[in-house]
Amino acid sequence: MIKQCFQAEWLKMRRSHIWVVFMLLPLVSVIIGWANYVMNQGTLQKEWYSLWSQVGLFYGEFFFPILIAIGCSYQCRLEHQNKNWHLVLTAPVSLAALFAAKLGVVATLLLLVQAFFCLQYVCGGLLAGLSASLPAELPGWLLRGWIAAMTIAVFQLALSMRIKSFATPVGIGLCAVFFGLGMYVLKLGLFFPHSLLTVGMGVLSQEGLDFGSNVVFLLMNALFGVGISTVSLRRLRKSDVLA
Amino acid sequence: MRKALSLEFYKLRRKYVLPMALLFLTVELVWALIAVSMSFERNRDSAGWEVIVAMLSTMNGLFLPLLSAIVVSRICDMEHKGNTWRLLRSMAVQPGKLYAAKYACAGLIMLGVCLCQLLAIAVFGVQSGYLTSVPLVLLARFLFGTLVTTLVVLALQQWISTVVKNQAFALCLGMLGGFLGMVGDLFPEAARRVFVWAYYTGLSPVTQQYASEKMQFVVREAGPISSAAAVLLAVAALLFLMGRRHASRLEG
Numbered sequence: 001m002i003k004q005c006f007q008a009e010w011l012k013m014r015r016s017h018i019w020v021v022f023m024l025l026p027l028v029s030v031i032i033g034w035a036n037y038v039m040n041q042g043t044l045q046k047e048w049y050s051l052w053s054q055v056g057l058f059y060g061e062f063f064f065p066i067l068i069a070i071g072c073s074y075q076c077r078l079e080h081q082n083k084n085w086h087l088v089l090t091a092p093v094s095l096a097a098l099f100a101a102k103l104g105v106v107a108t109l110l111l112l113v114q115a116f117f118c119l120q121y122v123c124g125g126l127l128a129g130l131s132a133s134l135p136a137e138l139p140g141w142l143l144r145g146w147i148a149a150m151t152i153a154v155f156q157l158a159l160s161m162r163i164k165s166f167a168t169p170v171g172i173g174l175c176a177v178f179f180g181l182g183m184y185v186l187k188l189g190l191f192f193p194h195s196l197l198t199v200g201m202g203v204l205s206q207e208g209l210d211f212g213s214n215v216v217f218l219l220m221n222a223l224f225g226v227g228i229s230t231v232s233l234r235r236l237r238k239s240d241v242l243a
Numbered sequence: 244m245r246k247a248l249s250l251e252f253y254k255l256r257r258k259y260v261l262p263m264a265l266l267f268l269t270v271e272l273v274w275a276l277i278a279v280s281m282s283f284e285r286n287r288d289s290a291g292w293e294v295i296v297a298m299l300s301t302m303n304g305l306f307l308p309l310l311s312a313i314v315v316s317r318i319c320d321m322e323h324k325g326n327t328w329r330l331l332r333s334m335a336v337q338p339g340k341l342y343a344a345k346y347a348c349a350g351l352i353m354l355g356v357c358l359c360q361l362l363a364i365a366v367f368g369v370q371s372g373y374l375t376s377v378p379l380v381l382l383a384r385f386l387f388g389t390l391v392t393t394l395v396v397l398a399l400q401q402w403i404s405t406v407v408k409n410q411a412f413a414l415c416l417g418m419l420g421g422f423l424g425m426v427g428d429l430f431p432e433a434a435r436r437v438f439v440w441a442y443y444t445g446l447s448p449v450t451q452q453y454a455s456e457k458m459q460f461v462v463r464e465a466g467p468i469s470s471a472a473a474v475l476l477a478v479a480a481l482l483f484l485m486g487r488r489h490a491s492r493l494e495g
Contacts (some may be wrong), residue, residue, distance in 0.1 A: 022414045032426060051377040058422070066418050070411050077410075081324055164324075166410040168263055174309055175270045176374060183275075 001093055012078055013105065018071070022109055025067050029058035034124040039169045047132045051125050052141070052202070059117060060145065060203035062177065065194055068149055069173030072111055072156035073166045075102045080164045095233050099157070103229075106153045107146075114146050137202060142210070144200030144217060151193045151221045154231030158232035190220050246452055247336065252316065260317050264310060264356050271306040272363050275299050283373050290373035293449045293460035295364055296385050300447035303360075303389055304424025308440050310356065311396045312404075312417020315349050319404035328493075338491040346401055346483060353393045361386055384465065388446030391425070391472045395439045395479040396420060402486030404491065427444035439478065446472055 009049035033055030037044055079085045088098065122134065155176075159169040180194025184204065189195040190213075198204055199216060209217060275298050282298075283290040323326050331341055361382055368374040404413040420440040435441045444450075446468055452459050471491025 016409065018409070018411055018417070021411050024415060025418065028422070032422075062422060063418065066414075070418075071412055074409075074411050165258070165317055166320055167313040167414060168259070170414050171263055171309070171313045173265055175266060178270050178274055 001097045002100050002104070005093055005097045006104045009075070009101045009105045016074070018074055018109075021070060022204050023061045023116060026059055026113055026120065029063045030055045030120040030124055033058050034128065037124075038128055041128070047130045048135045048138075051128065051130065052121065052135065052138075054181055055117075055121055055133050056141070056201055056203045057126065060197060061181065061199040063143070064113075065152055065173055065180075066151065066170065067113065068106070068110065068152045069156045069170040070101075071106045072153055072160045073169050075106060075157065076160040077166055079161075089186065089236075095236050097234055099229060099236075102157060103150070103153060106157065107150050109155060110149045110153065111146055114142050114149075118142055141200070141202045144209070144214075145197060147218070147221050148193070148200040150198040151196060151224045154225045154232075155193050156227045158228050161232060161236065190216055193224050196221060196224070223235060244340060244344065244347075248342055248347050250368045251267050251344050251348035251487075252319060253415065255318070258317055258321070260352060260401060263317075264314060264352060265331030265359065267306060267313075267357055268359055268363075269309045271302050272360065272367075275302045276363075276367050279367075280371070281454070283371065290366055290371075291460065291464060292374055292378050292381055295368060296381060296447065297449040297451055297460050299360065299364065300444045300449070301425065302384070304427060304440060304443035307353075307356075307389070307393055307443065308424050309414075309417045311349070311353060311393060312393050312414050312420070314352050314402050314409045315345075315397060315400040315404050316413050316417075318349055319401065320410050323408045323410075339487050342401070342405065342490050343483075345405075346397065349465065350394060351400065353397065353461075354390065357386055357389050358392070360389075374393045384448040384468070388448065388468065388472065391479070392439065392442040392446055393473050395442070395475055395482065398479045398482035398486060399425050399439065402482060402489065405486065405490045439475070441477060442471070446475070451459070451472075 034051070037051050037054040044054070046053075079088055091093070091098075118138070125134075152173075156169055156173055157170055161167050169194070174193045176192075178197075180189075180192050180198065181193040183189055184195040184198045189199040196217065277294075279298050282294060322331070331340060358409050364382065365377045381414065400413055400417065403416055404410060407413065422439035423438045424443050427435055427438055428444050430438070430441070435445060448463055448465075448468065449460050450463055452461050
């Protein structure tokens with residue numbers, strides 16, 4: 001059932017040109033971060049790590065969370081139009097399958113974005129003349145980033161399903177980014193979805209997470225993911241949809 | 244025109260645009276004013292209204308383009324969603340007048356946001372204990388610069404939000420604008436002139452300068468800022484007219 005729902009959701013993305021947005025925002029963040037690194041190579045001497053600190057800061061701290069918010073808003077936009085929620089909710093599929101399919105589509109897109117970002121990072125490093133081998137932490141940064149991105153996607157999807165407007169969940173997402181940054185500064189980064197992304201991607205500190213921190217990171221993501229989706233699904237079951 | 248404008252506000256009555264804008268403003272103010280408080284505590288000699296204005300100008304560069312994108316998107320998207328462009332046209336509402344009413348509506352909301360921001364700055368400055376009399380001229384110049392830049396951004400956003408149904412693109416532009424507004428000062432002079440979002444700091448009455456490894460806040464002359472603002476207003480008018488012309492020719 002989930003597979004069919006996923007295929008249906010994927011079909012809705014056809015000819016939406018949303019991929020332009022998903023490619024453009026990482027590209028801009030990498031270009032600016034890369035240019036900043038190249039211009040300050042005298043001070044930024046940790047080669048790949050310094051480059052990551054520059055491109056990752058703009059991407060992981062601002063563009064990626066907003067991209068997730070835009071993706072989730074787009075996923076629900078069609079349902080908010082023409083009373084489509086009524087149509088979707090009367091289909092012979094479970095609500096959980098619907099939610100999972102929407103999340104699955106966003107997760108797939110985010111995986112592609114992470115891969116595209118990684119490619120740009122490597123190309124940027126080679127273009128800047130970096131000769132050292134790639135950081136061993138890179139797969140961890142990307143994978144943890146994707147996991148945290150899915151947690152944020154659950155949060156944004158819950159908002160977008162509730163709020164009819166396309167732009168409001170994106171705005172709330174930006175406010176959450178700053179709240180998350182504050183939580184990270186207060187060393188409470190593991191207790192808010194948006195700061196989990198900062199911690200996981202090593203955006204502000206490139207030191208890798210130890211085993212214990214990795215376990216806590218995964219647990220917190222699971223906790224937020226399950227908790228928010230349960231509340232969202234419960235709400236969808238109990239209250240009428242204002243389509 | 245007044246009727247069209249009041250109808251725009253009527254359509255927004257349950258859209259929570261103003262609470263949303265105020266939430267956004269609150270996050271910005273909390274972030275900026277905490278940073279200013281920490282700066283004052285670290286260096287009491289440097290405490291001044293100029294620090295607050297400079298900090299808010301930079302933060303506006305990030306927040307206001309995105310807030311403008313959200314406000315305009317909400318105002319235009321309700322017509323896309325309800326498929327009401329055609330309905331409005333069939334009721335003899337001139338497309339140009341409707342476009343202007345939406346622009347004025349967005350402009351008035353952003354004016355309200357800017358005034359709230361100004362009020363918050365004044366209250367914070369007086370309450371902080373470091374500052375005394377409120378510098379009305381400095382704050383008025385700050386308001387003017389912020390408003391002029393916002394008018395250009397609104398004109399650009401409205402054009403995109405009206406012409407492109409998919410609001411993801413308008414918000415993507417808002418995000419890019421916010422980013423360029425924040426890091427605009429790092430670009431070379433020629434690039435800064437092109438990016439309209441960089442004028443949140445470009446038209447600010449206070450600028451930051453490094454002298455003998457210390458950051459100083461300098462109040463700018465009004466002359467060069469006024470001429471840049473005049474050019475920017477002309478750009479806003481041009482973008483508005485081009486957007487209105489484009490939108491008026493579209494099929495509903």
